[in-house]
Amino acid sequence: MLVCGCEAREQQRGAAAFGIALCALLGPGIARAQAAGTTDAAPAAPIDVVVTGTRTPESIQRSTVRTDLVTRAEAERRGATNVAEALEGQLGVQVNPGAYGSLGNPSAIQIQGFDRDRVLVLEDGERVIGDVGGAIDLSSLPLADVSRVEVVAGPMSALYGASAIGGVVNILSAPPALTGASGRVRLEGRLRPGGLVQGSGAYRGDRLWAGADVALEQRAGVPLDDGTPALLAPARLQHMIGLRAGATLSPRIKLRARARWLRDDSDGVEVQSIPGLGSYVLDLPSVSDRFAVHLTEEVDLGGGSGLRLTAGRQWISQENRKDRRDSPIDELRERQGTMQSLESIATLVDGQTRTWVIGARAEMEELSQSLSRAEAVGDAIAVHEEEEVPRTRLGVGALYGQLAWRPFDELTIMPGVRGEMHLRYGAVVAPRLALAYRPTSRLSLRLAGGRGFRAPSAKELGFLFDHSFYGYRVIGNPDLGPEASWGVTGDASLTVSDEVSFRAGGFTTWISDLIDFALDPSASSGGIDAYSYKNVARARTAGVDVRATLRPVSWLSAEVGYAYLWTRDDTNQRPLSGRPPHTVMAALRAELPAELELVTRFRVVSDTFVDENLRSPGFNTLDVRLARTLWTGAQIYAGVRNALASRRDPGRTGDQRPFDGRTIYLGLIAEMPSEEP
C-alpha cells in the first residue's frame, strides 16, 4: 500500500517517517489511492496522517475534513486498554456505557448527539457488525493491534453509506514498523480486579511481512452493593487473536490480509424482585464471537493514481442466557449474523489540481435471532422456541465519487456523491460538499455539508417482541424506509505559534423519517396493542466546541476544551434523551526528571435530560497516569482512572453516570526492538 507518489520501500524508520510526513503535507492533490482503510505504507507511526475524512491520506493539520486522531500511544497514556477507553476523554464525543443500561451497558459512542446505528464504526475501513441494540460495544475492541483511531464528525454517507449520520469512527491497524523481527508486550493488573495481557509479534522482510496479535483481558463484575449478588456490570473475559500479513507481488501490486477472532464472555447476575414472592437470582452468562477476514489488493496505476480492491467477511454469533438459580425455567437468546463485502476504489490524479476518487461497493448482510424459553406445563417443562427475527437479508450496491479540486493552493473544494441501491427499500442518494481554505499557514477554515442516512436494521424490519402479557407487542415493519439527515460542520484552526494553537467548530444536523414505535391499529386485536416501527420522527442537533493547545515549556503540554450540544426531538417536543449538553475537558502532559511522564485528564460532564421528569446527574472524572522509562521502548506505569470515583447510584432511576467507579492499574509495556528513536 502506498501513500502519495512516494515509493513505500522505506525500510529504515527515519526515512519512512520522512516519506510519510512529506506525502501527507503534499495533500490530496497528488495523493495516491488510500482508502479509509489501513496505512500500509507507513513503516513508522504516521501520527499526523488521517484517511477517514476524504478516503485520501492528508496531514491532520491540512485535512479537508476535520478529523480527530487518537494514536495507540496516546490511548495508552489515557490508561486505555480498548477503543472505548481510548475515546472516553475525547472532546466532542461521549462514550459512557452508563447511558445504555437497558442494552447491557455497551460502550457506544455518541457523536454530534447521535449514537448507536447512527454512528458508523469501521475497522480498517470495513463496517463492524455485531451490535447490541444498534450499538457497537467499543470496549470489546482491544488496542493490541490498533495503530490509531480516527473520528470524523458529521454526515459522511457520501463516502461510507448507511449509518454515517453522526460521524465515523475508523479503527486502523498498521503493518510492522521495523524490518526484521519485532515484538511488543503489555502486561497490566487492575483494581477493580482484573488483568490484561497484550502481545504482538511480527516479521518484516523485503517483500513479505506477517504479524500476530493476541489479547486477553479479564475484569471482575461490579457489585450493585445492595446486599444481593446482583452486578451492576458483568464480569468479563475477552480474547483476541489476530493475524496480519502483506506481500509485494510486484512494484505495482501489493496484497494485504487480516484475520481476527474476538470472543467476549460475560457473566452478569440479576436479582428480580417479584411482588408478593420475594427475590429470585438469575445468572446472565453471554458469549459473543466475532470473526473477521479482510483482504486488500492495491495496484499502482502510475502517475499518482491507484486502484484498491477489498473483500471482507464477518461472522458473529451471540448467546445470551437467563439461568434462574434453583429452577429449570430458563431462557436462551441466540443471534447469528454474517456480512460480506466487495469494494473497489480508484484514485485518479487529473493534472495538478484535481484528484478523483471513484468507488463501488457491494454488501450483503444476514441476521437472525431466536429465543428458546423453558416453560412449566403442569409439572413438566416444555421448551418453547420462537423466531424473534427471521433470517433477514440486507443487500446493498453502491457507487460513489469524489473530486478534490484545488483551484489554488489555499483552497480545496471537494464535492462528492454516493448512490446506493438497497434490496429492501430502493435507492438513496447522499451528496456532500467539503471546503477547506487556508489563507495562511497558520489559519485553516473548513466547512462540510451533506446528507446522512441510516438503513433500517434487520430487527426493525423483522422483529417480533411479544410482550402481549402486558398488553402490547412490537412488530417489525418490512416497509420501512431509511432515516435521512442533512448536516453542516465547520471549524477554524489557528496556530498562533509552535506553542499555542486554537480550534473552534460548530455543527447542525436535521434528521427526518426517524424510526420509532407507533401504534398500529390494523395489527391490534384482542385487547393487545400492536406497535410497529415507522418512519415518524424528526430531530435536530447542534453544537459548538472550542479548544486550546498550549506548550508553555518544552517539557509540558496542555489542552483545554469545551463542547456544547443542543438536541431537540421535534416529534415529542423535548431534548433527545441521554445527551449531556456541556462537556469540559482539560489535559496535561509533563515530562519530568528521572524519565518520568505524568499525564492527567479531567472531564466535566453536565447533567442530562433523560425524561420529562428525570435527569441524570452530571459527573467529573479525573484520570492520572505516571510512567517511567525503563529502557528505550519499555516503560512501567501506574495510574488511576476515574480517580474521583464518580459512579452511578443504582437506586436512582435514570442515573447514567459511569458504573465502574475508580480503577487503579499498574503495568508494563515493552517493545523489542523499540520503535522509538
Added chain:
Amino acid sequence: MKQYERSWMMLAVALGLACPACTEEVGDDGQTTTAGEDQELVVEVPATGHAYVKLDVPEVVAGGETSTDWDLALSGYDVFTNSGPSGAGDGGAFGPLEPEVFDTGEVPQIPFISADELGGAFLGWYFYDGNTHRLWSRYHVHAIKDGSRLWKVQLLGYYGEIQGAPASALYQVRYAEVLDSGIGPTVSLKDVNAYAGGAGGPVDAPSECVDLGTGTVVSKTPSESASSSDWHLCFRREMVIVNGELGGPRGVGAIDLQSAESDAETLEQLQAKTPESEIARFDAIDYADLADPALQYRGDRVVSAFSDLWLDRSGATPAPAAGTWVVRAADGETRFIVRIDRFEGATEDTPGRVVLRVRREGAAP
C-alpha cells in the same frame, strides 16, 4: 494575531453563556396551549339510551354506536367517548384537570388520552411498574354485592411460583363474607389461574372463576363466563371481571372501597406493603362500610376517563364534580376542553339536563 485570539475567546465565552438558556426545554414554545371560544350546551340525558354530543359546534346529534359523528355520549350517570367499545371513532379523554384550566384555556401537557374500555371495580387493582413490567397490588379492599349478600375481597398478588420460578397470572386472593351479625371466616385462595394461554393466546382460552359463596373455583372460557351464573369473579390475565351488567348475567355489583387513594399511591409505597402488613386494612372493613347506601355497586361496564370521577355523590342526588376534561374528538385529531357546570332536574337515575361548556383546544381565545 492577538486580535484573532481575543475574538475566538469572546465567541466561545458568549456561546457558553448563551447556550444553557436554550438547552433543555420540554414542550412546544412553553408548557401550555390556548383554547378557543367558550360555548355552552344543554343536553337532555335519558336514564336509559344515549344522548350524543358533537363538540365542534357544539350540538346534540343523532349519534349511534357505529357513527363517528359524535364525540361524547351521556347515558344516565355515565359519560362515554367515541372510542373502544363505546364507538367506532378514535376519541378518548383525559381528566380531571383543575376546574380553572377551562377558564384560562391553558391546558398543560398531558401524558396520554384514554380510550373507553371494558371494566369495573377492579380496573385499578394494580400498579404497573413500567421499568420492570411488574404488577404491584394496591391491596385495596373491594366490596362485592350479590343480592343481599356482601363480601370483602383483597387481591394480594398477581404472581405464583412454578418449578422455582415466578409465574404471572396466578392470583393470590383473600376474601370474607360480611354479615350484619359479623364477619365470616377469611378464605385464602392460592394461585387462581388467570393465564388463559397468555395474552397472545387464543381468545377462547379458559381461565379460572370463583364463586365466593361456595369457594368453588371453576375454569371458564369468556363465552362460558358471560352466560353463566355460577361465579362472582373471573380472573383473566390482569383483568378481574364481575358477574354483572356487561360482565355476566348474575347481577353482581362491586366497588373499590379505596379507589380514592390510588392517585396518591407511589410505587415505593406499594413495594413496602405485604399481604401480612395489609391484613389490618382488610380486617378493618365491616358491615357498615359495605352497606353504606352511598356506595354504587356496579357490574362490569364501559369505563371512560369520566366514569365515577365526574360525579360528586355527597348530596341527595349526584352533582357534577369540579374538574376539566380534555376530550379527543372522534376524528382522533381535534381536542376540546370540557367542563360540566350543573345538572338540572337530577334524579336517582339521570342527571336530567346537563349543562356543559366546551372550548376547542389550541384555537385562539
